[in-house]
Amino acid sequence: MSQETCTLATQLVRGMGSFFKNCECSRQSRCPHPYAIRYRDATGRQCEETGYANQTAALDRLNKVYDEKRNTPRQKADLKRQVGKQRFGEYASTWLPRQRHYVPGSVRSVNQVLNCHVLPVLESRRMNTFTPTVVEDFIMSMEERSVGLAAQQNAFDTLKKILLDAHRRGGITENPLDGVIPPEYIPRKITIPTLDEIHALKAAGSDELVLLIDQMSGCGLRNGEAYATHPDRMVADDVYRITEQIDGRTRQPARLKHRKPGEFRESPMPWTVRESILRFERNHGVGANGYLLRTQRADHWAHTTLNYQWEAAKKRAGITKRLTPYSLRHFFASNCLSNGIPITDVAEWMGHKNINMTFKIYRHLMPASVGRAARLLNGGL
Incomplete structure (x- = not known):
């Protein structure tokens, strides 16, 4: 000056x-x-x-x-100074191992986002030089490179977590995200299978695929959670407890996404799902440690197993519509919301960390909520 x-x-x-x-x-x-x-x-x-x-x-x-x-204290001040002088790449490499709540799949996703979008731009920058202007320039650089909005949001969310961690530890004095407008990804219109298409897939699929389809469409499980289907998780005639998942790459048990070790969630279990689990157990028995889904060579399913069987069943059923196994979760949400179940309950059963994501994806499935409200208000008048 x-x-x-x-x-x-x-x-x-x-x-x-x-x-x-x-x-x-x-x-x-x-x-x-x-x-x-x-x-x-x-x-x-x-x-x-x-x-x-x-x-x-x-x-x-x-x-x-x-x-x-x-x-x-002098020691604390030295620590803050040390954090502030670190390069972003170095700090990110020490930050990720400290996220012990991340499941292996989340660790892989974060590494991919860092390596593809964040580190090429910010790896050498010192932590104490991050300001809202720097973050906004990073967002603009992604826009200039025509990075998709979904990837932009993932990159921003990862950067945000790392910077707020450094801010909490004193390496960045002022909040480097203050006033920054994040990129907003609006999920594209989801594809929901019809009940006839689900029945066609089950008719064309193996017994294992039928069990997985029933779990995902009936209880809202994720792929990896369905791989871990276990008869003991039926804690009541109409309640299924989800306690773990099978990592789709390593084929090893892992904790649930957005849950700490030992935590679980419960989902309503329709009668058809309960019968599907019991029928499979009667016909095929249980595998290692009681899990139902396994292959001839492994104790657990993997993503490659599901992808192969899913595409084969689609082809045999003559389905050309763009359906993925995750579409079964969309069917579960649609089934719940169209029957008047509160979206807060649906978010909990599906294991969403933030209900805002549930609203973004599924709010349009709520049956004529504005029109219904108008009719109810008119009746009150």
Whole structure:
């Protein structure tokens, strides 16, 4: 800043910082422009803030910052400084192993997002230099590279988690996401199979595929959760407890997505699903540790197993519509919402971390909610 624009700069106690007006008014003490402050935070990085109405407000903020610095233990201040000086790539490589709640599939997804979209742009940047402007420039760079909105949102969400973690640990003083407008991905229209198509797939599929179709369309399970189908999970005649999933690549049991180890969720179990599980157990018995779905060479299904059997059944059934196994989850949600079940319950049964995602994908399936509300309000009038 030039000498002319900071004529009111006032030095305070050594190390406390300064306050000033960044204007060219001849009588700055009486002009309406706000005061700004400049100081060094606990990591040694110079910071500047503006928007203070008077000297008292600016001094109060400087006093608060100075007290925080003096009361911060030396070891903690050194840690903050160390975090702030790290390159983003280095920090991200230490952040991911600390996310112990991530299942293996989530770890692979985050690594893919980092390597494809985030690290090529931000890997060498120091953590204490991240500001809202830097984050907005990153979003703009993805737009310039014509990155899809879904990929943009995934990249932004990953970056956001890493930066907020560094902010919480003191490596970034101010919130680097303050005021940033994230990219908004609007899910495309989902494809829901009809009941006739589900019956056709079951008629053309193996007994194993039939069991998986019943679990996903009837209880709303994810692929990996259906691989872990177990008779003991029927905790009541109409309740199925989901306690784990089978990783679709490693074929090994893993904890549920968005759940800590040992946590579970429960889903309503229609009579047809219960009969499907019991029938399969009678006809084929159980495999290792009681799991039902297995192959001749492995104790558990994998994504390759499902993809092969799904495409074969579609071909035999003559279905050309763009249906994937995940479409069965959409059928479950549609079945629930069209029968008046609250979307909050549907989100819980499907294991969504945030109900906003459930609203984005399935709100249009709620039967004429606005029209129904209008009729009810009219009756009250």
